[in-house]
Amino acid sequence: MTSPPQAKRPVTRADVARLAGVSPAVVSYVLNGTDRPVSPATRTRVEDAIAALRYRPNAIARALRQGTTRTVGLLIPDSSNPLFAELSQEIEAVADAAGYAIILTNARGDVQHEAQQLRNLVDRQVDGLIVISASMVDPYVDQLQAMGLPIVVMDRVGPLPGITTVGVDFELGSSIAVEHMLSHGHRVVAAVLGDDGSPSTIARERGWAGALQAAKAQEGPTVRVPFSREGGYEAGLNLLSRPVPPAAVFISSDLQAVGFLRAAHEIGVAVPEQTAVISFDGSLECQFTWPALSVVEQPLTELAHLAMSALLEGEAGTHTVVQPRLIARASCGCLPAH
Amino acid sequence: MTSPPQAKRPVTRADVARLAGVSPAVVSYVLNGTDRPVSPATRTRVEDAIAALRYRPNAIARALRQGTTRTVGLLIPDSSNPLFAELSQEIEAVADAAGYAIILTNARGDVQHEAQQLRNLVDRQVDGLIVISASMVDPYVDQLQAMGLPIVVMDRVGPLPGITTVGVDFELGSSIAVEHMLSHGHRVVAAVLGDDGSPSTIARERGWAGALQAAKAQEGPTVRVPFSREGGYEAGLNLLSRPVPPAAVFISSDLQAVGFLRAAHEIGVAVPEQTAVISFDGSLECQFTWPALSVVEQPLTELAHLAMSALLEGEAGTHTVVQPRLIARASCGCLPAH
DNA sequence: ATGAAAGCGCTAACAT
DNA sequence: ATGTTAGCGCTTTCAT
Numbered sequence A, B: 001m002t003s004p005p006q007a008k009r010p011v012t013r014a015d016v017a018r019l020a021g022v023s024p025a026v027v028s029y030v031l032n033g034t035d036r037p038v039s040p041a042t043r044t045r046v047e048d049a050i051a052a053l054r055y056r057p058n059a060i061a062r063a064l065r066q067g068t069t070r071t072v073g074l075l076i077p078d079s080s081n082p083l084f085a086e087l088s089q090e091i092e093a094v095a096d097a098a099g100y101a102i103i104l105t106n107a108r109g110d111v112q113h114e115a116q117q118l119r120n121l122v123d124r125q126v127d128g129l130i131v132i133s134a135s136m137v138d139p140y141v142d143q144l145q146a147m148g149l150p151i152v153v154m155d156r157v158g159p160l161p162g163i164t165t166v167g168v169d170f171e172l173g174s175s176i177a178v179e180h181m182l183s184h185g186h187r188v189v190a191a192v193l194g195d196d197g198s199p200s201t202i203a204r205e206r207g208w209a210g211a212l213q214a215a216k217a218q219e220g221p222t223v224r225v226p227f228s229r230e231g232g233y234e235a236g237l238n239l240l241s242r243p244v245p246p247a248a249v250f251i252s253s254d255l256q257a258v259g260f261l262r263a264a265h266e267i268g269v270a271v272p273e274q275t276a277v278i279s280f281d282g283s284l285e286c287q288f289t290w291p292a293l294s295v296v297e298q299p300l301t302e303l304a305h306l307a308m309s310a311l312l313e314g315e316a317g318t319h320t321v322v323q324p325r326l327i328a329r330a331s332c333g334c335l336p337a338h
Numbered sequence C: 001a002t003g004a005a006a007g008c009g010c011t012a013a014c015a016t
Numbered sequence D: 001a002t003g004t005t006a007g008c009g010c011t012t013t014c015a016t
Helices: A013-020 A024-032 A040-053 A059-066 A082-097 A111-123 A140-147 A170-183 A199-214 A229-240 A254-267 A300-312 B013-020 B024-032 B040-053 B059-066 B082-097 B111-123 B140-147 B170-183 B199-214 B229-240 B254-267 B300-312
Strands: A071-076 A101-106 A128-132 A151-154 A164-168 A188-194 A218-225 A248-251 A276-281 A294-297 A319-322 A325-327 B071-076 B101-106 B128-132 B151-154 B164-168 B188-194 B218-225 B248-251 B276-281 B294-297 B319-322 B325-327
Touching: A013 A024, A013 A040, A024 A040, A059 B059, A071 A082, A071 A111, A082 A101, A082 A128, A082 A254, A082 A300, A082 B082, A082 B101, A101 A111, A101 B082, A111 A128, A128 A300, A151 A300, A164 A170, A164 A300, A170 A188, A170 A199, A170 A248, A170 A276, A170 A294, A170 A325, A188 A199, A188 A229, A188 A254, A199 A218, A218 A229, A229 A248, A229 A254, A248 A254, A254 A276, A300 A319, B013 B024, B013 B040, B024 B040, B071 B082, B071 B111, B082 B101, B082 B128, B082 B254, B082 B300, B101 B111, B111 B128, B128 B300, B151 B300, B164 B170, B164 B300, B170 B188, B170 B199, B170 B248, B170 B276, B170 B294, B170 B325, B188 B199, B188 B229, B188 B254, B199 B218, B218 B229, B229 B248, B229 B254, B248 B254, B254 B276, B300 B319
Parallel strands: A071 A101, A071 A128, A128 A151, A151 A164, A164 A319, A188 A218, A188 A248, A248 A276, A276 A294, B071 B101, B071 B128, B128 B151, B151 B164, B164 B319, B188 B218, B188 B248, B248 B276, B276 B294
Antiparallel strands: A101 B101, A294 A325, B294 B325
16 A cells, blocks of 8 residues: 555655755755855765755745845835836846845825835834835834834935935936926926925925026926826826916926826827926836827836845945936927927 | 843743733734633733733744745736736735735746746745746646645636636637727728737637627738837837728737837827727726727736635636726727817 | 754644 | 643754
């Protein structure tokens, strides 16, 4: 009688040790290749046993023992926002290269839920937290800080005292956009801004206003709408259905710009001929709008690298700011639409 | 002399037990509220101690003990594809509601890397795997199956023998799209298809051809390009720069349709007047294209629910197929663009 | 160069 | 109703 079709008990370090005829410790020595001396002969025996049994170390047990999961928690407002989806992809790639896995959660624009998710990630013993565009109002965050859990906040310019941030210079980026408009000869630039009153919205507004002021140009009308295609559409309807639509508009985000373009098409305002547009972000979607959007691009790969290294090696409380760059396409009037 | 500023050793179940004056086991009883009887008095003492110490159970230790991490691995081709980003968001929401966290990885279109990531997830002791649009060529998958780890494959119609799949009926969806074109009076429908020869591409082609045949209508030209905006753009250039552009085109995916529309604008072909278009997927992006895309929509929320329940409760090897539905907007000629 | 043993934080079977 | 204890699979002193 043969044994029953072998219960699928996972193979452990002990099984390997038994087959190789060594103690469990030696298996660890071989696997973790620290400077522990192992004779070539036993090393081979262990390696053969590992291969024969298809042994794979249990990361959970290792995590419990070592006190590190090689996992980082990533909290995002909304994966369906292409900017965040693209950024999280970059972060995942960088983390993976460093041997870290990503536990991903969505805040869903709900502060309660955000706090809940944060707690959940910490309970799961993540080694660090990357939090994008968070409200961070939860006092729990302070507590995390105090516990020494590394946290990096992105897409949010300071000043969160004591909290590490990595992000783009929104003010500079916005002024670059406006200056480019001015170089096209515009003397008045309108703005579509976020309606959240967040620091990054304020920074963008300041960049827009500052660039105009520096050039002694004039502030056009502003409209504040949510960071969404719908918001941008609404803003477009608002601005473009006026008796004389603005000749140049700075738009705070790609998503809003996409909605704005739709409004322009509906109303029959030609972009860039009647209204020139530059937006902020530079997600993939805006390369294929009609006309293609000129953008101030957030360097997502660079941001992802900086965030991970700030998380893993950085000193808490630093604020890393990277410079966005202009990508001129058709919507500002640089390229012929065709 | 006071003790130094308190090393941040995390508080454990033992600390709680000590403070509450009970044994560590009782703390577990209180927390895990199984039908274990605990006197109201001690329960309160324990709860107070938990609150006072801000104790949170270590999920890793619990996982090691219980043999379940309440974690599912999600392998996606590419988070920057809006369809996958939106689907992963839905999956995350459903998983979260069920108390599961998602470990997210990207396959990056690389079979080697895909296999690597899969192994990584398994090493991390995920309770199940949701794999989207995978090549699944790796023999390791069979092994996983054999080990009894639940796996659900999405965005891929059968027949992966023995593997659970959840997906949309691509053939039906495609025929719905074509039938709708026919209802607009078209008698010839062209097709933009994927170039990967995958089962889902074949199914879409069959749906397109089948609907035409059933109506005794005629197959227009087909062009096979990658599932990307660039691919669709190329397809658009190809089809629309012909002496007589096709009057109706079925496009395999939103991403391709977005590229196709850009080609139409560049060439100056009016959609839907000169060329009507319907695409497959129904991601958010295509509501704001110009004109708005008519689509056959994948019900992502439903798919996410089905995938999770197939994973957690389902019997292996089942094939769940859901019906997509038509959302007629402007690009097919249903709605005025304006 | 290898082994024995302690213990990471938790749960659950088994006392009492 | 509560306590004791034996692990889960692993790493890492400390012995030998």
